[in-house]
């Protein structure tokens with residue numbers, strides 16, 4: 166079913182969108198790039214990729230959002246946050262209002278942000294790609310923090326009909342299950358390249374239709390609901406099976422299917438059902454898989470009998486053949502499925518590659534390591550970008566070719582650059598402190614942030630683990646400011662426990678508020694990901710090695726010259742030699758994975774404080790010497806950070822995908838020029 170005019174599929178084109186979509190313009194962006202991209206996707210001779218991911222952090226709230234914000238539901242924006250701090254002159258919680266653009270709330274954390282950054286870099290590099298995801302009507306969840314109770318999750322309120330640039334299609338696809346049918350509506354959101362000459366359609370699947378039973382319509386309500394196995398299996402079926410049918414219904418000619426995590430593995434099951442051995446072998450050549458975690462609980466497993474009560478025979482046949490590990494004959498394991506069928510598999514950092522080859526010995530030959538990155542134009546703050554622009558002659562075209570950022574090393578002795586970098590950082594930090602002005606945050610006090618998912622192996626409470634040590638550290642420096650943020654999965658009791666513990670400890674620190682300001686911010690999202698990682702002095706990353714496969718928030722920080730205080734894990738292993746801050750803590754022996762339940766809090770907390778004190782001394786010296794002084798090691802390290810940021814860009818990562826795992830016949834269009 167070919168569609169010459171992709172716009173004709175939009176529901177309400179001439180009526181609802183008469184002000185937004187014209188021959189020349191799509192919500193204010195050039196129509197030409199969009200049409201050319203659609204043309205390439207339906208052209209057999211242009212090699213194209215379909216990228217499947219359960220979640221996408223596209224982040225139009227911080228980068229290239231469609232200008233028509235008037236349509237947005239005011240509640241989409243989470244304009245208000247609650248802050249819990251040890252400076253409670255008014256109340257436990259004080260609301261914080263920020264001026265935010267609406268966020269597309271279809272992600273939970275790092276995995277989704279990586280997917281969004283991958284699509285954005287692919288767009289910038291001119292890759293012909295269709296991205297497949299799910300329209301989560303209630304998002305992941307909205308986080309409330311209640312003192313002495315912890316995290317309370319609520320549905321995110323947003324209205325897809327009023328999200329700028331998100332358009333519903335008339336196209337429907339259906340999936341017949343054993344006892345019912347799932348009807349899916351398709352939506353499109355175009356992810357434009359930075360220069361707006363190319364676009365990638367993000368196709369979102371939506372079960373919220375009157376044709377569906379109430380239970381089926383709830384499949385696309387909330388991302389990663391895991392309280393019901395039926396939901397858990399079928400959310401993955403919607404993405405994989407529904408996604409493949411959507412590609413077909415839209416007439417896209419795809420050469421390569423990239424599964425971002427095992428969640429998407431049903432895409433293979435759908436295509437392989439009813440095929441011969443020979444055909445399946447050929448098909449497998451087109452499937453590629455990125456594994457994102459060495460943590461066993463992070464992999465999807467379901468009971469085989471339960472799956473057989475829901476899914477039709479031909480799908481079950483494929484699962485029985487490819488998704489079963491010898492030692493667990495009654496479980497469907499989507500990681501095993503993806504690992505065994507996909508022709509190429511990648512880990513997300515070099516270290517994770519080593520770990521994966523130990524964890525999946527039978528597949529070690531096909532495991533490659535392609536280190537994650539971030540979309541640097543999204544995450545670099547304006548003051549830093551402006552400075553790099555000013556030194557463009559010496560640095561080179563870092564926006565298109567971020568590896569040029571290596572050249573900032575050559576500016577290490579340039580007094581003007583050193584001053585400019587310090588000033589850019591201070592501008593960011595001052596803006597952040599102004600946001601937290603009610604909490605008396607000051608731009609001349611050392612500020613540390615820890616913000617990410619509340620998962621056990623990430624050790625969220627490391628900084629507050631020993632309050633006496635923390636107070637000593639703060640007193641030694643005069644003053645210290647700390648910002649914490651992050652969500653725990655609604656079914657993760659351990660994560661909830663951490664949040665509670667942190668709120669209690671912040672409460673205990675009330676009488677020390679003159680030395681130490683600590684605050685915990687609710688609803689961590691991409692807006693705060695950029696605001697915090699780009700503006701604090703020290704970005705803290707303290708996972709238990711080797712369980713952080715990559716981690717990406719630190720990459721956002723180095724793109725802004727923000728120093729790292731980190732354990733040696735994930736991407737940091739590859740950057741540590743470049744002297745980007747301080748590395749501390751436990752290191753497992755070569756070839757050892759160890760126990761993720763043994764968190765080594767006492768010993769690593771001790772090492773953390775030693776490292777933080779040293780950084781405090783550098784910082785004090787930096788303030789007294791000024792940025793120009795060659796003795797100012799802080800500014801040296803800021804420069805090392807920036808110089809590394811180009812490598813840790815999704816531009817480099819996507820180029821490695823192109824040559825290493827997609828292996829398309831020839832790379833299309835601009836991608837070839839840039840490769």
Ligand SMILES: *Cc1c(COP(=O)(O)O)cnc(C)c1O
Pocket residue numbers: 273274275276278616617618689690691694695715716717718719721
């Ligand atoms: C970047 C980002 C993450 C990922 O952080 P990690 O360092 O990989 O844990 C999670 N959530 C948000 C909102 C982000 O912006």
